[in-house]
Amino acid sequence: MTVMRTIRDLDLPDGLIFSGAIYQRVLNHLGDRDLDYGIKDYDVGYFDASDISYEAEDVVIRRVAAAFEPPLRDLVEVRNQARVHVWFEGKFGEPYTPLTCSAEALTRFVSPMFAVGVRLEPDDTMTVAAPFGLEDLFARVLRPTPGRGTRNFPRIAASAKARWPEIEVRDA
Template identity: 25%
Template sequence: MSALKEEDILRLVREDDWMTGILRTVQTLNLPDWWVCAGFVRAKIWDTRHGYGERTALPDVDVIYFDPGDDSEGREKELEDLLTGLHSGVPWSVKNQVRMHHINHNPPHASARDAMSKFPETATALGLTLSDENGLVLYAPWGVEDAVNGVIRPTPFFREDPDRLRIYRNRLLKKNWKRHWERLTILDG
């Protein structure tokens, strides 16, 4: 398959009933600045590039949002329970990016998009949302090229700091993505 472009990724998602169902389910919560991101998008691209006919099981479906009005972890758990009630069998993970800088010991995020730009890998810094004006929206702060080409490298935010670079390297070991997607290229930093 030739290199995918943003419009190809959007087409693949639109044609995937499971993915569009996930997005529509999250949309019903009316969360501010919400996105379904990371592996949800990345795995679709990598499965397509590897010619897999079946979806790779995800350890979780990451939903992020940005709500300065309620930064409690309890609210995130309530939202996960709501999503499970609406769409069972999905390993939901919901995180308000307003509070995540405390967890990760980073500067505060300005938005969910800002938080995505600070994800560990460029190929993971991807998100999808549904907009009333534009329909399906893909956000890729570092572009889609690394995800499409199967290149794993740290985002500039992780590359610029030795402690974060260690976190990136530890993630690579833990995730072991090449076990499933053998044509990936992993860059140390």
């Protein structure tokens, strides 16, 4: 909640907290583990197409970091989803067409189980973005995202299965 409140108060455009910060906590809750088990970072996406330079993103990265005390300062990773297409293929070896919003990034995640984002609204309600639904997450089913390449899926699935042996890995 500290991360969610801080990100909300920073008013990042189209800000979402997603990936491990969400699905790993759900898996930990379902498996009666400490909620922080296995969480390496808190991924935060925002969408600002007005300037997709690294310099503009770095200003936001520094602003977000300054809003947190250690250890969260080193655990919150923020990225402008409007510029992911600029660096993604070079880093991951897969093409990545430009996005139109932060929630669209979820449709490109490796598995529907991972494709969940949340935003704490000004009135303390929570918006949940889950383009493939929540069924896989609550059933603890890890499968490739339909229509997405599966090149990295076996490695990612093995890592998740090592941390949460109760998940079911499916090829499709």
